[in-house]
Amino acid sequence: QVQLVESGGGLVQPGGSLRLSCAASGSISYIYGMGWFRQAPGKQRDLVGIRRGEGAMYHDSVKGRFTISWDNAKKTVTLQMNALKPEDTAVYYCNAISPGATYWGRGTQVTVSS
Numbered sequence: 001q002v003q004l005v006e007s008g009g010g011l012v013q014p015g016g017s018l019r020l021s022c023a024a025s026g027s028i029s030y031i032y033g034m035g036w037f038r039q040a041p042g043k044q045r046d047l048v049g050i051r052r053g054e055g056a057m058y059h060d061s062v063k064g065r066f067t068i069s070w071d072n073a074k075k076t077v078t079l080q081m082n083a084l085k086p087e088d089t090a091v092y093y094c095n096a097i098s099p100g101a102t103y104w105g106r107g108t109q110v111t112v113s114s
Contacts, residue, residue, distance in 0.1 A: 010110070019079070020078065029098065033052035034070050039091050093105055
């Protein structure tokens with residue numbers, strides 16, 4: 001059974017930083033991409049960013065503020081979030097893609113508020 005476990009969410013003031021981490025465990029033979037999505041109340045789940053091989057893709061709203069790091073050997077992915085804004089408030093979900101399957105974590109809450 002495959003599990004993705006996120007950590008690092010919390011409450012932060014506007015302009016602050018947070019770092020989210022995610023570790024995959026279980027029977028995943030090969031991961032060719034890991035990343036993060038987020039879902040704000042009443043909204044759909046949207047891509048934050050994803051790493052595949054040496055490439056990275058980010059939502060326009062987080063470009064220049066968020067950075068994803070991926071260690072495929074350790075099956076971990078981190079999301080460094082800087083210059084946080086109230087509109088970044090959401091539940092953040094870790095995502096891993098392997099041949100024939102997509103895996104999700106349970107999510108971690110990030111709240112940006114003064």
